[in-house]
Amino acid sequence: MKDSRILSSFQELAHAAGARPLSEMPEHMRARVQVFDTCQVGTVLRAVLFVQAVVAVAAMFGVHEVLGWVTQMAILTGAALPAVLAWLLTVCGLKRQLGLLPMPGQWVAATGLGAISGLYGCGLLVLMGLADLAPWVASASAGALVSAVLVAALMWRSKARTPAGTTARLAELQARIRPHFLFNTLNSAIALVREEPAKAESLLEDLSELFRHALADPKEAVPLWQELELAEHYLGIEQVRFRERLKVEWSIDESASKAKLPPLILQPLVENAVKHGVEPSPTGAIVRISTQRRGSVVVIKVTNTVPAGSGRPGNGLALDNVRQRLTLLHDVEGRFQSALVNGVFQVRLEIPV
Known part of the structure; x- marks a missing residue:
């Protein structure tokens, strides 16, 4: 049966010789569900877009022209974007360790890493000579706040899986x-x-x-x-x-x-x-x-x-x-x-x- 014309992006597969029956394979141990799963492309994309939106709004303060707003947003992006990417990569690398902590410990660790990332972004501005007065405290506070919001979103998504999965499983069980x-x-x-x-x-x-x-x-x-x-x-x-x-x-x-x-x-x-x-x-x-x-x-x-x-x-x-x-x-x-x-x-x- 030919199915290569079903969707334009579909490509006919080459027949795998000797593929059936399926050979027995031991199932690997399943990793526990991670709240801090920032390794997914969708999570990274949404986090970056959210931070960029915050930067765009923050850049409106203290400017009265479009050019000034664009300039201010470019400066803030130079600090915020590396900071959020550093936070996402760090949390991705430590997600197993973070998942072993109790819930209060997870919040503290996440916001602490956010504060450090904020300091990192501020340090970049200082090194590039774009900040006359280095706002260390403000940068750390902003990093902690943004990371807390991102963690809340990740936890909401993790909790959303459970009822959806249960409802779907019950529906399929009834069909079965x-x-x-x-x-x-x-x-x-x-x-x-x-x-x-x-x-x-x-x-x-x-x-x-x-x-x-x-x-x-x-x-x-x-x-x-x-x-x-x-x-x-x-x-x-x-x-x-x-x-x-x-x-x-x-x-x-x-x-x-x-x-x-x-x-x-x-x-x-x-x-x-x-x-x-x-x-x-x-x-x-x-x-x-x-x-x-x-x-x-x-x-x-x-x-x-x-x-x-x-x-x-x-x-x-x-x-x-x-x-x-x-x-x-x-x-x-x-x-x-x-x-x-x-x-x-x-x-x-x-x-x-």
Whole structure:
């Protein structure tokens, strides 16, 4: 199935030889959730823009012309920008140590580093001869205040992950154990018990694995290979139900398998492909799952053919759910795209390694 025309930025992956079945890999210990995660590009960008906005407003005081304002803003930027970048880099490098401190200690450490960064910015102005009277106290106070605001924003974002992740997980759990899916699976197993007991056993094992993952303790992120295995179990169940109507193609890049994803995020996409591609079609459909590592980015694609006149499209809740959870985990470094072109629907995820 060709899917290179789905989105203009999509590129067809080279088929990975011998990629299935997925080899077992031990899961690495997951790092604790860090409040001070200033290593992400989105966090750095927002922090710099926020500080630059503060500088632009501060530069308005004491000037009466546009040229004077631009000059004053350039001088303040020469101190503020290196200071905020120094703070972000320091906090990024010390995020594990900071995460081990109690909450009051984290605030004290962050604001203390902010004050030091403010002094650093002031020192640059002095060295360049741009400050007649060095405002050491004011610079340290400004650095501490700005860092406190940034820490508050980081903590708000960290707390925002928990309810969003829990709500999404409950929604996916309901989809996983909805009555008709369980009813169809058990009926298929009963029908196979006498004629093909081995296939019935395999079907029940797939169902067991599906429930084990759905009922496991929630995590912030899991490796891609684990999500692929979960999708494989789900497709194994649906393969028994739809038989030759469900055609599955895998193109898996093993070098991408350790990339981190929110848990239970790939299976809903595969479920959507089956629901809207295979189920309404009397002749079935092709579902393709592909992964590829491109430098520091992993591209994941779930593609399915859609029968003509298959009825009204879905409400898109599952896709919105995936998009929001991907943004919470990877911020601007994670990308989500979907498109339906010429009877082929594709969802594309990009995540950092």
